[in-house]
Amino acid sequence: MAGPPQAMINPESISVIVPNYNNRQYLENCLDSVLSQDYSNLELIVIDDCSTDGSGEIIRSYACRDKRIIPVFNGENLGVAVNRHNGILLSNGTYLTTLDSDDIFLRPDKLSREYEVIQAKLSTGIRNVIAFSGIMLLKADGSRLGPQAASIREGEILNHIVRRTCLIPRDFLFTKEQYLAAGGFDPRFPIYEDWDLKIRLAKRNLFYYTGIDGIGYRRHGTGLSSVSPIRHAWWLSRIFVKNFFLLRSERGKTLTIFSRMILRMVKNHLKNTRKK
Structure with missing residues (x-):
């Protein structure tokens, strides 16, 4: 039939x-x-x-x-x-x-699982939902390095995304209306432009996890992993300053956590440079 x-x-x-x-x-x-x-x-x-x-x-x-x-x-x-x-x-x-x-979608049910999460939340009256999956790190040849190690946060995750203290969702399922309401990508940022958007999306929306690893994120010589730590720190700081006013609470705590992360990046870079 x-x-x-x-x-x-x-x-x-x-x-x-x-x-x-x-x-x-x-x-x-x-x-x-x-x-x-x-x-x-x-x-x-x-x-x-x-x-x-x-x-x-x-x-x-x-x-x-x-x-x-x-x-x-x-x-x-x-x-x-x-x-x-x-x-x-x-x-x-x-x-x-x-x-x-x-990069790749790691599983053939990646999109359907995210769609199901959104529909399940909508059926309970929850609105402004974005669904995301976990991230598997890949070598350049596609072999697996392992899942990205970070805690999973759901619901209102604005503070965690700004602090970078949770899994930062990538390649998630959302709507054009949500994208436009958040202001879209900011072309001024050559890297971390996606983090900038995610901060603004998290201000307006709730993020929910599928429970699966759905993204294969490839690390290779010409990707983000090839960018110097100082450049990472510079653009992360620029985006943090831009979006700091969006925080609803715990601004002092968030500033402290983020500043320590940037300081560690710079110190590690200087330490590795001296070794060379």
Whole structure:
């Protein structure tokens, strides 16, 4: 007996935005992880930011084979924050998420599990819900390093996100309305632009955990892990100062915890520099 139409199984669509710049070696793995999701009512928006490594050939090939893919090729390099923003504006899904082109959805039920969490909370009268999954750290070759070690916080997590004392959700499921209400990505930040957005989202929304590791976050020589600790500390501090006024309570405690974290980063960097 034939099953019900797909629209009845997944009545609400999900948009996945994948910005790409010169990640050809990881791109197919990324796209396959999205297209193999058991939540099949989705669109995949892939934005290539003037890659020079042949990424465009892969994107065009995938788009020809799967009509759920919307390829976008920039005429100039715009940077990851602008590309994510443009992809979100272009999206048609009821819900959306993002995924860097060197990362993967770790499980085929990642999206469906997050969708179920949102629907369960909405059914109890809870509004402004964002659903997230755990993060598995990967080597450049895709082998697993282990889950990201951080405590899981749910509900109102603004203070914890600002202090960076919990798992910072990434590639979570939310709506375009939630994104726009939070003000979107700030293109002034070359790194941690996603943390800046998450702080503002946490001011207005409640975050809930699926209980699974759903993201494969790849560590390799050209990613965020290659940025110097001093540059990390600088941009973290800039974003902290920008959003400090959003805190509802415990501002003094939060300032102390964050300042100690930055000081440790700088001290460790100086210590390692002397050893060299």
